[in-house]
Amino acid sequence: MNPALLIPHVDTGLGIVALAPRSCLAGSAAPASTAPELMARAATTSDSFNAVAEPRRREILNYLAVQERAVGDIVVGLEMEQPSVSKHLRVLRNVGLVRVRRNGRHIFYRTNAVAIRPLHEWTKAFEALWQHQLIRGKEPAAGYLEKEKNMSSRSKATALIRLEHSGLEGAEQRLKELGIKLPVPPEPFGTYVEAVQTGKLLFLTGMLPTEGRGAKFIGRVGAELDVEAGRKAAYLAALNVLAVARQHLGSLNKVTRIVRLGVSVATLGDVRDQPKVADAASELLQEVFGKEKNPCRLVYGVASLPLGAPVELEVIFEVG
Numbered sequence: 001m002n003p004a005l006l007i008p009h010v011d012t013g014l015g016i017v018a019l020a021p022r023s024c025l026a027g028s029a030a031p032a033s034t035a036p037e038l039m040a041r042a043a044t045t046s047d048s049f050n051a052v053a054e055p056r057r058r059e060i061l062n063y064l065a066v067q068e069r070a071v072g073d074i075v076v077g078l079e080m081e082q083p084s085v086s087k088h089l090r091v092l093r094n095v096g097l098v099r100v101r102r103n104g105r106h107i108f109y110r111t112n113a114v115a116i117r118p119l120h121e122w123t124k125a126f127e128a129l130w131q132h133q134l135i136r137g138k139e140p141a142a143g144y145l146e147k148e149k150n151m152s153s154r155s156k157a158t159a160l161i162r163l164e165h166s167g168l169e170g171a172e173q174r175l176k177e178l179g180i181k182l183p184v185p186p187e188p189f190g191t192y193v194e195a196v197q198t199g200k201l202l203f204l205t206g207m208l209p210t211e212g213r214g215a216k217f218i219g220r221v222g223a224e225l226d227v228e229a230g231r232k233a234a235y236l237a238a239l240n241v242l243a244v245a246r247q248h249l250g251s252l253n254k255v256t257r258i259v260r261l262g263v264s265v266a267t268l269g270d271v272r273d274q275p276k277v278a279d280a281a282s283e284l285l286q287e288v289f290g291k292e293k294n295p296c297r298l299v300y301g302v303a304s305l306p307l308g309a310p311v312e313l314e315v316i317f318e319v320g
Contacts, residue, residue, distance in 0.1 A: 048096070048115065048119060049119065051092060051095045051097060052097070056088055057091065059078055060098075061097060061111050064098060065179060068108040068110035070106060070107065071089070097111065098110065098111055098112055099111075099112045113177065113178055117174070170252070170253035171289050172252055174288050174290075175242075178287060180239075180288075182242050182246065183240060184243065185243040186208070186210050186244065194247075195248040200318050201259065202316070204241060204316070204317075207237045207314075207315065208240070209237045210236075210309070214307065215308060216233070220267055220268045220304070221267045221310055222268045227276055229310070230310050232280070233310045234263065234265075234279075234281040234311045235281065237309075238280070238284045238313060241281075241313055242284075245315075252288065255320075256293070258285055258294065258295035260295050260297070260314070260316040261278075261282065261296070261297045261298075261313065261315055262298045262299075262313065262315075263297065263299045263311065264305060264311065264312045264314075265277050265278065265301055265302065265311055266303065266311070281311075
């Protein structure tokens with residue numbers, strides 16, 4: 001994901017114009033040819049559009065889209081002062097554009113792709129309308145900006161619905177926006193198949209955190225592995241889920257619902273963090289398919305799993 005994806009930009013053919021919704025536009029917009037990038041700076045950062053109007057915040061969102069990081073990592077990676085990083089993170093947290101995870105005394109931040117998605121959707125809807133007007137040639141580009149400010153919420157919502165049904169937005173597009181490259185689908189380790197479809201339901205076999213012919217993570221949470229390692233294992237297993245589903249369906253856009261997610265976590269002793277481990281898989285699936293397709297979920301603590309893996313996922317998809 002790059003900064004251009006985090007803030008609405010429209011290529012009008014006259015130049016690249018950065019846009020904000022009605023609440024962010026101040027006064028009349030100048031023609032695109034005289035101002036290559038127009039982003040009205042409002043006095044408040046209480047909404048997502050205004051929050052990402054600040055270029056350094058867009059840099060931080062881009063940096064955190066790759067993986068979660070601590071404040072110190074951001075300071076070094078982006079060569080920013082620590083107070084400035086903390087201030088920007090506070091703004092981004094307040095509008096929900098970054099997620100926070102605590103591990104003991106350590107705090108990690110990650111871009112919240114689900115919260116950013118409405119920015120993409122609004123931008124694509126506006127771009128579609130803009131291009132339509134340019135093709136018709138009945139209104140000048142600068143004049144259309146003023147007209148857009150007066151669009152009703154219902155009109156914008158209608159445009160978004162039409163855009164979603166046009167197939168321009170889906171799981172495959174979200175994978176690209178998140179910068180996720182799926183691994184090679186795992187092959188069976190025994191006498192079975194990785195996926196079976198009956199009617200509109202796609203059942204996947206138990207998915208492990210494997211690479212090639214072996215498990216990348218081996219051990220039990222609470223013994224050989226800590227919770228963070230368990231989460232990484234669950235994330236890798238979820239990537240394998242997506243890879244197998246795409247291989248079977250041809251495109252993840254065919255998934256209409258995640259019906260059920262079962263997560264088995266190999267643990268030792270009085271471990272109670274199985275849900276935190278499972279959340280790594282749930283969060284990835286939500287980022288790719290959207291919150292509206294979240295499944296029901298069962299999480300188990302078990303003594304051992306195949307190949308000595310710490311996590312195994314069981315997934316049922318509804319497909320169209």
